Amino acid sequence: MTTDVIVVGGGHNGLTCAAYLAAAGLKVTVLERRIVVGGAAVTEEFHPGFRNSVASYTVSLLNPKVIRDLELPRHGLKVVERKMANFLPLDGDHFFVGEGRTQAETARFSQKDAERLPAYWDRLDAIADVLRELVIQTPPNLVEGGLKEAIPELIKSAVIGRKLSRLDLTAKRDLLALFSQSAGDWLDGWFESDPIKAAYGFDGVVGNYASPYTPGSAYVLLHHVFGEVNGKKGAWGHAVGGMGAISGAMAACCRERGVQIRTDTAVAEVLTEKGRATGVVTASGETLKARAVVSNLHPQLLFQKLVGPGVQPADFVERIARYRSxxxxxxxxxxxxxxxxxxxxxxxxxxxxxxxxxxxxxxxxxxxxxxxxxxxxxxxxxxxxxxxxxxxxxxxxxxxxxxxxxxxxxxxxxxxxxxxxxxxxxxxxxxxxxxxxxxxxxxxxxxxxxxxxxxxxxxxxxxxxxxxMHGRLSLDQLFSARPVLGAGDYRTPVKGLYQCGAGTHPGGGVTGAPGHNAAAEILRDVRRRRI
The missing domain is CATH 3.30.519 (Guanine Nucleotide Dissociation Inhibitor; domain 2)
Incomplete structure (x- = not known):
């Protein structure tokens, strides 16, 4: 069997990528190892009569452009907002975080902190608004070619530079602090009372094996404020039917656009000829040919399990081995x-x-x-x-x-x-x-x-x-360096082989952004007749 594109892994980013490629007229096949698509965004019955989101469990980071372009509400997705953001049980007290509540709650512990909250929100929102735009853009990539290859990356750099230049000096200083400091240092600089610092500091360690005082954890905090629910920035919500409802809506979109989705089909090898990906071999021994292969897998699973080291540069092999998760x-x-x-x-x-x-x-x-x-x-x-x-x-x-x-x-x-x-x-x-x-x-x-x-x-x-997160959100594994500097634009050292998972920009969370961005780069290469 021959197709235009094979997507390895039917997680939500793989489905997103497939949907965009199919909308552009490509023939796409998605191969998923498990009997159900969705990756970590699935809903299953785990006790008789009880269903829940198995792994990922809450909605905020799912990109609104992906929701619109894939028409997910038409395919059954409904997201409802939490009535309160967070509740922290304390020793003999409680702390509520939510619209219209946070400032009054904070005042019970520190009037000074309560008065500082509006400035904190405004300054964090200013940065989040700019970075929110960068989430669905391909980072500039380090290239070794000549001027022809370098020009597109220089243009990307200039576009990103213009977006960041919209920040005033205060916001630029805040951005530097958020990328380099710990969440603890950042919050200690703003507040004096423990409950508000704990409420916001949790975002700096969630999914992050680190202390809130580990340098770089402030970015993890920032990563969790990009989101929105039903147009409301910073809100968190629940997908009715669990996180599998997101994957189910994406799969329905894919099928409507002609994507073939095959479950219970593990991939054992990515085939290459003369340094170019040409298809895959499944665990059952079936050979499937394609013009391009797109991986939704963790980078180490792709490059250490499915792609032979002989077609990868030695330094790239070494860097992937050092990729931290x-x-x-x-x-x-x-x-x-x-x-x-x-x-x-x-x-x-x-x-x-x-x-x-x-x-x-x-x-x-x-x-x-x-x-x-x-x-x-x-x-x-x-x-x-x-x-x-x-x-x-x-x-x-x-x-x-x-x-x-x-x-x-x-x-x-x-x-x-x-x-x-x-x-x-x-x-x-x-x-x-x-x-x-x-x-x-x-x-x-x-x-x-x-x-x-x-x-x-x-x-x-x-x-x-x-x-x-498919890899730690540390400064050396973000943006153009995710997963490795020189392979940050969803392309890989193997021609015709791409990545679209959370091991690429912008990282983890149910966002759909890596799938969206990877599809854009693949279609760009199709137009340039590179695949």
Whole structure:
């Protein structure tokens, strides 16, 4: 069989890329290893009658242009906004984050901090607005060719430079700080009270195996404010039907545009001839030919498992081997007989629709990181719990609920030669007990659970070291350097082989941006007759 483009991996970025390519008239085939498309953005029944988003679990970063271009609402996607952004149980108190609430809540702990919040929001929004535009643009790439190859990259650099020049001097200084400082240093410079710093500092460590005082973690905080829900900037929401509803809508768009989607079809090898990708061989031995191959996989899975080292430059092979992954994530889904009742806010309310963050201070988060490095997991872990059934009653039987637990920090590899297969349930019990301390009776309400250690996330979804971002969001692995400097424009050293996954710009999260950007570059090469 011959097609124009083969997309390896049916995650949401692979589906996005395929949809754009098919809209341009190309014949596209998507090959997915699992029996369902969506990668980590899937919804499954994990206990009889209870469904939930298995891995990724909340919506904000999905790019509005991708939503429009793929007509996802027409294909069934509906996103509802949380009624409150976050709820932090504290020792004898609580802290609510949400529209119209945050400033008054902050004033209970520090009037000075409350007065500073509007300036903080304005200055962060100024940067986010500019960077939001760069999310769906290809970074300038380091090229070794002549002037003809360099001109497009110089133009990109000039365009990006113009966008950044719109920032005033204050914003430029803030941008430098956010790319280089720790989240802790950034927030300490703004605020004096622990609750507001913890609420915003959590975004600096979520999916990031680091202390909030690790340099570079301020960018991770910034990465999480790019999003919007239904046109409302900075909002977070829930996809009705779970995250699989996003992938399902994308797959429906792909099929309508003529994309062939094959599940239960793992790829064993990317075929090359004279340094050019020409197709793939599946795990069953089937050979499929194509003009171009696009990988939605983690970069190391592509270049270390599917592409022979002989067609890759030696330095590139070495750099890919050094590519760092590991987000310290332990993921759980639980079926509940009833809503949890938190000691500091026991009655049901809007706070049950938000992110419930058990991490009262940045010092708590720092101890969790230090603990995990020594022991393999935090004895007092960070837990963010969402209860999506408060917004979507299709996920659980009437009167029952489902909860997502996003837990940190855990080491990708345990010290002492221990295996996650042996420790999974012990750590899961600890996570349940951590919630129980703040919501007595929670453990007794758990009817069933699904537990995913870093090893499970790797085996199930191809997230190397359990990294939900497909690689750390550190300065040396961002923008033009993601995954490697010189291969930051979705092309690779192998002609006709492209990448479209979260291991490319702009990184992790359910955004669709890498798929969108990769498709643009592939179509540019088609027009130039390079493939």
């Amino acid at each position: 590991g987000s310290a994530t332990f993921r759980m889904n639980v079926a509940l007989s009833d809503l949890p009742r938190f000691t500091v806010a026991p009655e049901p309310g809007d706070h049950m629709t938000g992110g419930i963050i058990i991490a009262p201070t940045m010092a708590y988060m720092e101890r969790a990181y230090d603990d995990a490095r020594v022991h393999g997991w935090s004895k007092a872990p960070i837990v963010e719990m969402l209860i999506p059934s408060t917004l979507d009653d299709s996920l659980a039987p009437a009167g029952r609920h489902v909860a997502s637990l996003f837990c940190q920090h855990v080491a990708p590899e345990l010290p002492g030669g221990r295996s996650w297969d042996d420790c999974r349930d012990e750590v899961a019990d600890l996570m349940i007990a951590t919630v129980e301390k703040h919501a007595p009776g929670f453990a007794a309400s758990v009817l069933g659970r699904q537990v995913l250690s870093p090893l499970d996330l790797e085996r199930t979804f191809g997230l190397v070291n359990g990294d939900i």
